[in-house]
Amino acid sequence: MSTRNRINLPEKQVTLIWQQLTGKELPTTDGARIKFIYPGRTNNNNGPDFRDAVIVIESAFMKGDVEIHVKSSDWYSHGHHRDAEYNNVILHVAMWHDCKSVTTLQNGRSIPVICLSKALQHQAYLMPHYQLPCSKIVQHSDKKILIKLINTAGEERFKQKALYFRSKLEQEEAGQVLSQGIMRALGYSKNVKPFEELAGKVPLSFLESRNGLASKQALLLGMAGLLPSQRGQANPTKEKEVRELEQLWHSLGKQVKTMEENNWSFSHIYPNNSPVRRIVAQSHLIQRYHKSKLLMGMLQLVKGTPLPKGHFMLEDGLTVTSNDYWRDHFDFNVRCKTKTSMLLGHSKAGEIVVNVILPFAFSWGGMSTELELAEKAVAFYNHYPKLTDNAITRHMTRQLCLEGVPGFTACQQQGLIHIFRNYCREGICLQCPLGS
Numbered sequence: 001m002s003t004r005n006r007i008n009l010p011e012k013q014v015t016l017i018w019q020q021l022t023g024k025e026l027p028t029t030d031g032a033r034i035k036f037i038y039p040g041r042t043n044n045n046n047g048p049d050f051r052d053a054v055i056v057i058e059s060a061f062m063k064g065d066v067e068i069h070v071k072s073s074d075w076y077s078h079g080h081h082r083d084a085e086y087n088n089v090i091l092h093v094a095m096w097h098d099c100k101s102v103t104t105l106q107n108g109r110s111i112p113v114i115c116l117s118k119a120l121q122h123q124a125y126l127m128p129h130y131q132l133p134c135s136k137i138v139q140h141s142d143k144k145i146l147i148k149l150i151n152t153a154g155e156e157r158f159k160q161k162a163l164y165f166r167s168k169l170e171q172e173e174a175g176q177v178l179s180q181g182i183m184r185a186l187g188y189s190k191n192v193k194p195f196e197e198l199a200g201k202v203p204l205s206f207l208e209s210r211n212g213l214a215s216k217q218a219l220l221l222g223m224a225g226l227l228p229s230q231r232g233q234a235n236p237t238k239e240k241e242v243r244e245l246e247q248l249w250h251s252l253g254k255q256v257k258t259m260e261e262n263n264w265s266f267s268h269i270y271p272n273n274s275p276v277r278r279i280v281a282q283s284h285l286i287q288r289y290h291k292s293k294l295l296m297g298m299l300q301l302v303k304g305t306p307l308p309k310g311h312f313m314l315e316d317g318l319t320v321t322s323n324d325y326w327r328d329h330f331d332f333n334v335r336c337k338t339k340t341s342m343l344l345g346h347s348k349a350g351e352i353v354v355n356v357i358l359p360f361a362f363s364w365g366g367m368s369t370e371l372e373l374a375e376k377a378v379a380f381y382n383h384y385p386k387l388t389d390n391a392i393t394r395h396m397t398r399q400l401c402l403e404g405v406p407g408f409t410a411c412q413q414q415g416l417i418h419i420f421r422n423y424c425r426e427g428i429c430l431q432c433p434l435g436s
Contacts, residue, residue, distance in 0.1 A: 014095050015049060015068050017116060026119040028112040029097050032058050037427035040066055041395035041420070046268050047085045051391075052420075054427030055091060057112065063425065064090035072113055073099040082106055085267075146400065147412065149434055154415030158381055161359035162366075169367060175295035179204040181356040182285070186278040186348075190265040194275070197259060198224050207286050208293055214241075216283040218248035225259040226276050228332045241325040242332060271330035272342075281343040284320040302361045303373055308383040311350070314357065318349035347388045354384055354410045384410035392420050400434075 018039055025035040040053030048065035055062050065088045069075060072094040080086045084106045092103040097115035104110050168177040180199040187195035201223045207216050221227050222245075229246055264275045289297030301317040320343040327341045358377045365374030386408045389397070396416035397403055423432040 009070055009095060011068060011070050014070055014093065014116065017095075017120075018050070018066065018068055018093050026114055028057075029115050029118075030112065032112060034091070034112065034114065038424055038429070041391065044391065048089050052425040053090070054425065056427075061427070062090050063427070064088045066091045066093060069094045070096065071099070072097045072103065072115070075099070075103050076101075080106075143405070146402075146434065147405070150400075150412050150415035150419070151409075152415070153418040153433060154409075154411035154413070155382075157414045157418035158359055158362075158378070158411070160418075161355065162363045165360045165363040166367065169363060173205065174364065175204045175208075175293060178295055178298060178356070178360055179282075179286075181360060182352055183282060185352045185356050186282060186344075187275070188269070188273060190269065191275050191278075194224075194259065194263045194265075195278075197263070198279070201259070204286070204294060207283075208290065213283060213287040214244055215248055215252070216286055217280055218245045219252060220279045220283055221245065221276070222249035222252070223256070223258050224275070224279055225261055225263065226279070226332075230258070231261045231332075233333065239325055271334070271336070274331055276331050277326060277343055280322070280326055281320045284322070284343065285318065288320075298357055299361060299364065299373065302357065302377060302380070305380075307376065307379050311353070311380070311384055312346075314353045314380070315346045315349040318344060318352055318357075319346055320344040350384075350387045350410070354381065354387060354414065358384075382409075382411055386410055387413055389413070392417050396420050396424075 021036045022039060023036065025033055027033055035056040037056060038052075038054040040050030043049055043051050043065075049068045050066040053064060053066045065086070067075065067080065067086065067089050069078075069092070072092065074094070075081060075092060076099065080089075081104050087105050087107045087109070089105065089111055092111055092113045093116065094113060095116050097113060097118070102110040103113050165177060165181065168180075176199075180196060183195040183199040184192050187193070198220065202219055207219060210216055210219060218227075222230070225231070227246060227249055228242065266274060286294055292300065298317070301314060305313045321341045322343050323341060326343060328336050330336055358381045362374045362377040362381075365371060365377065387410050393413045393416050396419065400416075402408070419432060419434065423429065429435065
């Protein structure tokens with residue numbers, strides 16, 4: 001191939017080739033054989049090009065991320081070897097291998113390289129198109145049947161979540177289980193574990209025993225290690241709200257082992273989704289239901305909301321706005337350019353309703369013989385309108401050619417997530433319910 005063609009080949013073309021290699025087996029640059037089971041989902045954020053790919057290398061099953069380059073030396077010129085976000089990469093795919101050294105991760109581990117120009121032995125535009133099994137299913141299946149199968153998968157995901165909450169309810173106090181579930185949801189993917197740890201360090205019963213919103217915020221933020229004084233911010237803040245939080249924490253948090261700022265992820269997160277703002281949102285929720293307590297407040301919310309179109313009422317019970325310090329701050333001493341009073345909006349509230357409140361209410365209803373509550377939780381779940389798409393639902397919608405399908409529901413979105421996590425990401429296409 002001429003030098004001119006090598007330079008002009010876009011990375012996007014190499015990416016398309018990678019997506020067409022499902023089912024093929026190719027050699028790495030050091031002679032190992034790799035079979036490609038699942039190419040992964042496109043990552044539109046910072047980090048590796050594909051997430052959750054599945055490969056088999058020398059009979060060993062591997063799951064992780066894949067990075068694509070035109071030249072293998074781009075790994076180093078782009079600085080990926082110094083970036084911990086690439087430590088989950090299991091395969092480096094390049095059109096040309098022009099790097100003498102192996103591909104090394106930030107943690108010191110080395111990963112295999114596939115050189116496509118050598119492994120395939122012909123031009124990219126001549127490479128055969130190979131579709132994932134689900135693409136063939138889509139071509140030969142009635143859309144109504146496909147949607148029904150996806151809906152069934154969504155119901156299965158609900159059952160799994162309900163079973164999880166049931167097992168937790170058999171071991172822990174119900175309010176704590178619910179609070180922990182909400183806090184996990186507030187953490188998105190990057191801060192799920194620290195939010196779960198924080199929920200354990202500051203039990204709901206202790207928070208509910210404290211008077212006032214500021215006291216609850218001070219406890220949560222102090223135990224999280226996220227107050228300005230805990231984060232090495234030298235200049236004392238002038239805002240009275242922050243001074244009050246610091247004083248309350250000083251009076252409450254003596255000789256307590258707290259979390260640290262580096263336990264939390266702030267990178268590649270929308271400022272409005274920062275863990276500080278989400279912790280503040282949780283304090284508002286606990287304060288809102290301080291009379292009935294969070295547990296009974298959430299259960300009464302489900303009981304008192306009319307079917308089938310009461311989803312806005314459920315979300316209203318979780319949305320949080322602020323007219324104080326957090327109206328124009330993303331973090332301590334980090335001001336917003338515009339006012340952003342919403343600490344927890346309808347989009348995130350809907351996710352919490354579908355993923356936490358409804359399966360929890362179903363499990364609670366079944367265990368406490370409140371069967372009407374359990375039935376209502378399922379009915380709400382089955383009729384809940386489509387939520388805001390995330391990276392997985394967008395990926396699966398494209399993969400199954402479901403763009404523009406009318407009447408898509410939250411249950412069906414959950415079905416897409418269930419199929420992705422249990423079959424696509426595991427590389428077990430033959431067991432996928434869409435192929436049955």
